[in-house]
Amino acid sequence: MHEKCGVVGIALEDRDAARPLYYSLYALQHRGQESAGIVTHDGFQQHSHVEMGLVGDAFGPDDLESLNGPNGVGHVRYPTSGSVDACCAQPFSVSFKSGSLALAHNGNLVNADEIRDELADLGHAFTSDGDTEVIAHDLARNLLEADLVRAVKRTMSRIHGSYSLTIMHDDTVLGVRDPEGNRPLCIGELDDGYVLASESAAIDTLDGELVRDVKPGELVVLHDDGSGFDTYQLVEQDHTAHCFFEHVYFARPDSTIDETLVYDARRDLGRQLWEESGVESDVVLPVPDSGRAFASGYAEAAQDDGTDIEFAEGLMKNRYVGRTFIMPTQDERERAVRLKLNPIKSTIEGKTVTIIDDSIVRGTTSTQLVELLKDAGAEEVHVRIGAPAIVSPCYMGIDMATREELIAAGQDVDDVRDEIGADSLSYLSIDAVAETLGNARDDLCLGCVTGEYPYDIEDEATDRDVHRPVIGGDASVEADD
Ligand code: 5GP
Ligand code: MG
Numbered sequence: 001m002h003e004k005c006g007v008v009g010i011a012l013e014d015r016d017a018a019r020p021l022y023y024s025l026y027a028l029q030h031r032g033q034e035s036a037g038i039v040t041h042d043g044f045q046q047h048s049h050v051e052m053g054l055v056g057d058a059f060g061p062d063d064l065e066s067l068n069g070p071n072g073v074g075h076v077r078y079p080t081s082g083s084v085d086a087c088c089a090q091p092f093s094v095s096f097k098s099g100s101l102a103l104a105h106n107g108n109l110v111n112a113d114e115i116r117d118e119l120a121d122l123g124h125a126f127t128s129d130g131d132t133e134v135i136a137h138d139l140a141r142n143l144l145e146a147d148l149v150r151a152v153k154r155t156m157s158r159i160h161g162s163y164s165l166t167i168m169h170d171d172t173v174l175g176v177r178d179p180e181g182n183r184p185l186c187i188g189e190l191d192d193g194y195v196l197a198s199e200s201a202a203i204d205t206l207d208g209e210l211v212r213d214v215k216p217g218e219l220v221v222l223h224d225d226g227s228g229f230d231t232y233q234l235v236e237q238d239h240t241a242h243c244f245f246e247h248v249y250f251a252r253p254d255s256t257i258d259e260t261l262v263y264d265a266r267r268d269l270g271r272q273l274w275e276e277s278g279v280e281s282d283v284v285l286p287v288p289d290s291g292r293a294f295a296s297g298y299a300e301a302a303q304d305d306g307t308d309i310e311f312a313e314g315l316m317k318n319r320y321v322g323r324t325f326i327m328p329t330q331d332e333r334e335r336a337v338r339l340k341l342n343p344i345k346s347t348i349e350g351k352t353v354t355i356i357d358d359s360i361v362r363g364t365t366s367t368q369l370v371e372l373l374k375d376a377g378a379e380e381v382h383v384r385i386g387a388p389a390i391v392s393p394c395y396m397g398i399d400m401a402t403r404e405e406l407i408a409a410g411q412d413v414d415d416v417r418d419e420i421g422a423d424s425l426s427y428l429s430i431d432a433v434a435e436t437l438g439n440a441r442d443d444l445c446l447g448c449v450t451g452e453y454p455y456d457i458e459d460e461a462t463d464r465d466v467h468r469p470v471i472g473g474d475a476s477v478e479a480d481d
């Protein structure tokens with residue numbers, strides 16, 4: 001269950017949180033299109049609406065009207081390639097002896113099964129195979145023995161993997177970022193309250209101010225009355241494992257993550273791409289939309305070097321075609337790329353062309369585009385990619401195909417170039433990614449491009465000394481205070 005999702009949590013002075021939550025989810029729609037949900041609390045009880053589909057379709061005016069209370073959490077869920085699964089839509093909510101919980105999770109645990117087995121032996125009943133429910137039950141259990149902060153700490157000491165969470169315990173909204181900071185999470189200030197969100201673009205949408213990122217291993221508790229927040233550094237880790245792919249593909253370009261504007265990061269990566277493997281051609285075309293910032297940085301650096309490469313929008317995107325990536329069969333994916341992208345012949349005919357995309361996963365997009373551009377009269381088609389070659393699956397929240405499907409797994413660049421039919425192909429180097437993002441290599445999760453993960457994953461190599469929690473044994477909260 002690999003999920004790239006969007007999460008939000010809001011606490012306001014005395015206005016209902018439903019609408020701001022709804023607008024935030026709209027701003028985070030790119031992080032998940034399968035389902036959308038909001039759970040609010042009015043001081044007495046929870047109100048919940050969770051539905052399959054896009055945010056705009058999942059909530060009608062009546063639904064928002066019924067979501068009472070100034071505090072709440074929300075979630076958009078990323079579509080995985082498997083069956084559409086209503087049971088896993090979030091926020092996940094549960095009521096138990098010491099109150100109600102609602103959880104919204106972005107990321108993926110690597111030891112959820114272990115904890116689920118242990119809790120099942122203790123009598124906990126599970127309604128899904130999702131890891132969010134595991135976190136909910138573990139936290140619920142710890143809350144029977146400890147206050148909120150200690151209970152969260154206890155749960156964090158047990159779960160291993162990637163998690164940015166917004167949680168509501170009764171009417172208290174909190175945010176938790178895993179000790180490696182794998183997925184983003186930030187704090188924003190509104191005129192009459194505070195917000196926690198996967199990306200700062202959600203805060204902008206509410207006319208709020210980005211306060212800062214939630215730190216890796218940090219718990220942020222919003223005051224119920226929207227007057228402020230408290231923070232607790234619950235787990236310290238020597239190294240982070242930020243997902244570089246957030247900067248490359250997932251996040252909105254107008255979001256600031258770990259103090260870098262994603263748009264600037266992509267342009268800088270594009271500039272580096274020119275420095276490393278620039279190729280002279282008549283025209284540079286971005287693959288819309290994800291290749292655009294890379295292409296503009298690339299073209300700008302080329303022009304700085306005195307080449308007269310033209311930057312053009314040579315590919316039109318049909319914005320009503322979504323989700324080509326997750327279509328189930330290769331045939332459908334190919335058709336969808338053709339439906340999605342169409343060349344503007346006059347910018348291409350008789351020219352040498354360089355196309356810039358953020359990444360190659362299965363190779364569907366670039367294979368189709370090279371053919372399309374040659375059919376449209378391009379003399380040469382060069383492909384430049386703003387990320388390193390993806391050679392391994394992602395276990396940390398991204399549905400990135402299996403190893404067999406990855407075009408670069410077990411093939412070198414020349415093989416891939418031949419397979420996609422390009423005149424030349426270059427990826428950006430891993431070192432350039434780390435340098436441009438201002439991180440040491442061992443502060444990034446590079447698992448999908450190195451095959452070595454910052455987590456302990458069955459049958460996979462690791463690139464560090466992983467601190468893996470030992471589950472079972474003495475479960476008393478006192479033990480780890
Ligand atoms: P490919 O066509 O090589 O399988 O995938 C590469 C294209 O898919 C690129 O244009 C990239 O922007 C996009 N892409 C990369 N990762 C993901 C992902 O996780 N989800 C979706 N929907 N698209 C992706
Ligand atoms: Mg793309």
